[in-house]
Amino acid sequence: MYGNYSMFRNGAIPVASIEEAKNAPIDLSGNLVCYFNQAKNEVYLRQFNANTGGAFFGKYVFAETPKEEPKKDEISKINEKLDYLYGMLDEIIKKEPKAKENKKAVKDDE
Numbered sequence: 754m755y756g757n758y759s760m761f762r763n764g765a766i767p768v769a770s771i772e773e774a775k776n777a778p779i780d781l782s783g784n785l786v787c788y789f790n791q792a793k794n795e796v797y798l799r800q801f802n803a804n805t806g807g808a809f810f811g812k813y814v815f816a817e818t819p820k821e822e823p824k825k826d827e828i829s830k831i832n833e834k835l836d837y838l839y840g841m842l843d844e845i846i847k848k849e850p851k852a853k854e855n856k857k858a859v860k861d862d863e
Contacts, residue, residue, distance in 0.1 A: 764787055765787045765788065765789040765796070766786070766787065766788045766789070767788075767789055767790075767791065768788045768789070768790050768797070769790065769792070770790065771790070771795070771797060771812065773788075774788040774790070774797035774799065774810075775797075775799075775810060777799075779799050779800070779801050779808050780800075780801060781801050782801070783800060783801050783802075783803060784800070785798055785799075785800045786798070786799045786800065793814075794814065794815045795812060795813065795814050795815070796812075796813040796814075796815070797810065797811065797812055797813075798810070798811040798813070799811075
């Protein structure tokens, strides 16, 4: 009915619906069986539970997170902050030679 499963990539068995995955035969040795529904981008897992005689069934959905572009207001605020930081950095660099001269003067006094 379902044919040879070993030919499918990564061991995932392609199915057309969740009902097909639920009704497919499972491995009674307890190995995990993976089914893939490409149309809905879903993965179904089934595993036989010898203690209860039932089967575990799990459904996983691959969801893409929407990418939001930063708003122009946010970009302009970031640019303002960068300009401010660059201005402060320029002031520090301008004062740095004076700080080195002060260190030399302190060493000479000792």
